[in-house]
Every structure is written in structure tokens, then in C-alpha cells.
Amino acid sequence: MQSTHLKTECRRLSLKGAISKDLDLFLDVAEVLRAGGKWLCGKCMVMHALSRGCKHDNEVVLFAINSGDVEDFIVGIRKPCQVVVDTNPRHPAGLGGKVNLLEHVFSLPIQTVKSIPPSCRLLFAQVLTGALRKVVASPGSVDNWVQLLLLPRCTLRVVRPSSRQERRSGNRKSLQCSNILRALTVWKDGSGFDDLVSSLLDSVEETGALKGECRRQEDKERDPNIKQCLRKVRDGHFTAAVKVLCSSGVAPLSDSTLKALIDKHPVVPPPSSPSNPLAQPTLVVNGKCVLKCIRSFPKGTSCGRDGLRAQHLLDAVGGEGSITSSGLLASITEVVNLWLGGSCPKVLAEFVASAPLTPLLKPDKGIRPIAVGGIWRRLVSKVAMKKVGKEMTQYLGDHQFGVGVPNGAEAVLHSANRFLNSFHADGSLALLTVDFSNAFNMVDRTTFLQEVHQRCPSIYRWVQFLYAQPARLYVGNECIGATTGEMRRIL
Numbered sequence: 001m002q003s004t005h006l007k008t009e010c011r012r013l014s015l016k017g018a019i020s021k022d023l024d025l026f027l028d029v030a031e032v033l034r035a036g037g038k039w040l041c042g043k044c045m046v047m048h049a050l051s052r053g054c055k056h057d058n059e060v061v062l063f064a065i066n067s068g069d070v071e072d073f074i075v076g077i078r079k080p081c082q083v084v085v086d087t088n089p090r091h092p093a094g095l096g097g098k099v100n101l102l103e104h105v106f107s108l109p110i111q112t113v114k115s116i117p118p119s120c121r122l123l124f125a126q127v128l129t130g131a132l133r134k135v136v137a138s139p140g141s142v143d144n145w146v147q148l149l150l151l152p153r154c155t156l157r158v159v160r161p162s163s164r165q166e167r168r169s170g171n172r173k174s175l176q177c178s179n180i181l182r183a184l185t186v187w188k189d190g191s192g193f194d195d196l197v198s199s200l201l202d203s204v205e206e207t208g209a210l211k212g213e214c215r216r217q218e219d220k221e222r223d224p225n226i227k228q229c230l231r232k233v234r235d236g237h238f239t240a241a242v243k244v245l246c247s248s249g250v251a252p253l254s255d256s257t258l259k260a261l262i263d264k265h266p267v268v269p270p271p272s273s274p275s276n277p278l279a280q281p282t283l284v285v286n287g288k289c290v291l292k293c294i295r296s297f298p299k300g301t302s303c304g305r306d307g308l309r310a311q312h313l314l315d316a317v318g319g320e321g322s323i324t325s326s327g328l329l330a331s332i333t334e335v336v337n338l339w340l341g342g343s344c345p346k347v348l349a350e351f352v353a354s355a356p357l358t359p360l361l362k363p364d365k366g367i368r369p370i371a372v373g374g375i376w377r378r379l380v381s382k383v384a385m386k387k388v389g390k391e392m393t394q395y396l397g398d399h400q401f402g403v404g405v406p407n408g409a410e411a412v413l414h415s416a417n418r419f420l421n422s423f424h425a426d427g428s429l430a431l432l433t434v435d436f437s438n439a440f441n442m443v444d445r446t447t448f449l450q451e452v453h454q455r456c457p458s459i460y461r462w463v464q465f466l467y468a469q470p471a472r473l474y475v476g477n478e479c480i481g482a483t484t485g486e487m488r489r490i491l
Helices: 002-021 023-036 092-106 118-137 142-155 169-188 192-202 217-221 224-234 238-246 255-263 287-295 310-317 319-340 346-352 375-399 408-423 445-455 457-467
Strands: 038-041 046-049 355-361 367-371 471-475 478-482
Touching: 002 023, 023 038, 023 118, 023 319, 092 142, 092 192, 092 346, 118 142, 118 169, 118 310, 118 319, 142 169, 142 192, 142 346, 169 192, 224 238, 255 355, 255 367, 255 471, 255 478, 287 310, 287 319, 287 375, 310 319, 310 375, 319 375, 319 457, 346 457, 346 471, 375 457, 445 457
Parallel strands: 355 471
Antiparallel strands: 038 046, 355 367, 471 478
């Protein structure tokens, strides 16, 4: 009996020591306690219902809401401090190394899963929450932001089966789940990020293709429009699937295509930013608004270069991961507010604003570049527009049908048709349509920033972060810079 009691006491002391030293473990335990309606006494390491106290020799320990955060659910153990990584500008070599690492990994041809398997969602939610909390604890740390941006590529990479047995449906799913779980487990280790990045870089052959990810010959020879149509059908986007079949397709990645894209993105000097102070404080949003914007992404929304998909966030905040959803949503909201406030290091702006560039073919064989921004960028922009959209609609008034006017383009078309049907019986009328050449890419960023500073000062810091410096546009294995315009993006 004495030996059993001693072992139990040792386990309690060991658990208490681990919780008091590991911030992620402390917050995870507190989140689980809150979700289960329990609190933990730090003296005896015993859980109790919120309405009950814990009796000791000389006192009764009671649960009470003090800070309003999850730490209230662990009584008697101080919340451990976050270890801050030194990213002082006096150490440019280390800073440059992290940025170079981000640039290198972003250049690799890596695809992430469209949806996180149910058995992996809880662990992914915990890992993502930990990465977000590191950013919140030290917003000036480039290292923490880089880890957040590389998390999807390091842990959710699609695994291509290397044998006929692995290509069977059940084996393929099991292989994918086990690889994701292994990567997430490694990430939670102290040196997990470095190990996963090293493994990722080691898996790249000299040709730039990932080992074990060579596609079958029939997939390579299939028409690109048919492949894209099948993807849209699998995602449930049947209207988009029909449009893909009827479109002119995607331009081949050749020297002429690359030259055409470079010509559409002329290099200009950096824009000038207004020097006068902002008329309004920076926008701050709550979790309810952020969650609504996350859920507003259509099913099958494409990812940016970092590999994070809107479905990944939905998988993490719901389903099996719902036990940590409130803590995860709170962390996402805090990081969104950091971006809105301009707290992300500017050296990372070109990566946050980066996008894969798809050269669509026009009917006249010209090229229309479409950029697909990253989910973090699009989420923050959705939140910003949700807050300033109404006042911008009032400012623009009846001079346009694009901002804040549902089905505006359709209204213009139907109105024009009714007008012509009523007054064009004798053929005396003519309709003139005007189109601007390369309109999105020719917007002057200096004027753009000045207008946002004057009309939407609450989101100016976020807009300045995105457009005051060039963005990286990825075309296959090539990268071009965008120094002008606001770039056509899929939101």
C-alpha cells in the first residue's frame, strides 16, 4: 500500500512539474478542463466540478473566474512563460536564414490534402493552436511566423503511393493518415519543425520532383480541362465544372507564356506611403466575425503557396477537434488582429501576399493571369471588408455596381436588354462597351494607398503591409515580382 501511494504521489508531482513548465501542455489541459466543465487543483492534482471545492488540512480551495481565460481552470499552478526567440536586427544572418528557408520551401512543388482525415483533426488543432500562440506571445519573432506559414506544407503533404498495393483505396487512406499523424507528432516535439523541414528538403531530388510523387502516364496525358473539370465535380462545383469544359483552358508553361506574364506585371519603384497620422484606430475583430468569415469560403476553395486550405481551418474548429475549437478560434482571432494592426514583420510581406499565378487563355489567345492568394491573407481581407464594406458602398453610391451590390453585373445586363428591347426596334441605337487593358495590374499603388488611408484608415496598416512592397507570384518553378496594381485574385 505504501509503495502504491508513493508511486501515485510521484506521478502527481511529475504531472504538476510538466504542466508548470510547458506552456502548450498547460493551455491544452486548461482547454480540455473548460470543455468538460471541470477545474484542476494544483495542490493535489485532482479534478473537481466547477461548483465544488477541494478540501485540504487548513483550507478549502475554490474555483473562481479571475482573468476570464482558460488558465482559471487550473488553480494553484502559475501559467508558464513563453520562451521568446531573439530576432533582434543586430543578428541579420539568422533573420536572413529564416527568410531564405521560407523562400526555399515555398519554391518546392508540394501539394497538401484537401481535407484533414477525421482521426488527425484533434492533433492538428492542437498543433495549429500552439503555433498561433507562439506568434501571439512574440509577434516580432520572424521564426514563429515562419513556422506558422510552413506548418501545412510540413504536416499535411499529400503522399503519393509508390506501389500497386498502396494505390488501393483503403491502403492509400491509411498511408495518408499515418503520415499526417507522424508529422504532427514530430512537430509537437521540441525540435520537430527543424526535423520536418530537413526531411522535406531531403525528399526533393535534383530534378525538383518529390520522391514517390511521380504521376502515372495516363494522368500526364489527360487534357488539363478534363482534369480540372473532374476536380470541380468531386468538390461539388457542377456549374464551375461546365464552365471549365467550355473555357479556352490554361496556357502552357513556356518561355512565351512567362514573357507575357512578366509584361503584364511591369516593374516600378516602390509606392509612397502617406505621412499624416491615421484618422481612426486600427480595426479589431472578435471570434464570431472571424468564424463567420472562415465558414464563408466555398467548398473546395483553392490554397495559396503555403498549402493551407479553408477546409483545414473548418476541420480544425469542428468535428473531432471541437474540444479545442474555442481556444483555436481565439488564437486565430488574435493573429488576425496582429495582421490588421501591422504587427507581422515586413520582411515576410512578400510571402504572405504571394500567390500561384495561373495563366488562363482568352478566346483571342491572349493571357489572363489569375492569382490565388493564401488563406491567411484572404481571411484577414474578408474580415476587413466585412467591417468597412457598408461604408464603402455608401461612399461609392450609385456610380458602380461591383462593391456591395448583390448581382450587380446581372442587373446591368438585364437593364441594358430591356432598354434595347423597348427603344431599339428601328435599329437607331448603339451600345459602346469600354474595357481597360491589363486594368488590375496598372493600378497606381501610391494613389491606392492614399485612398485607403483617407477612406478606410482602420484597415490601412493591413493594406500597406500587402502593397507597400512587391509580392511573389509563382508560375510553375519560376517566380516573378508584382510591384504595381492590386492583382486579380480569387477570394
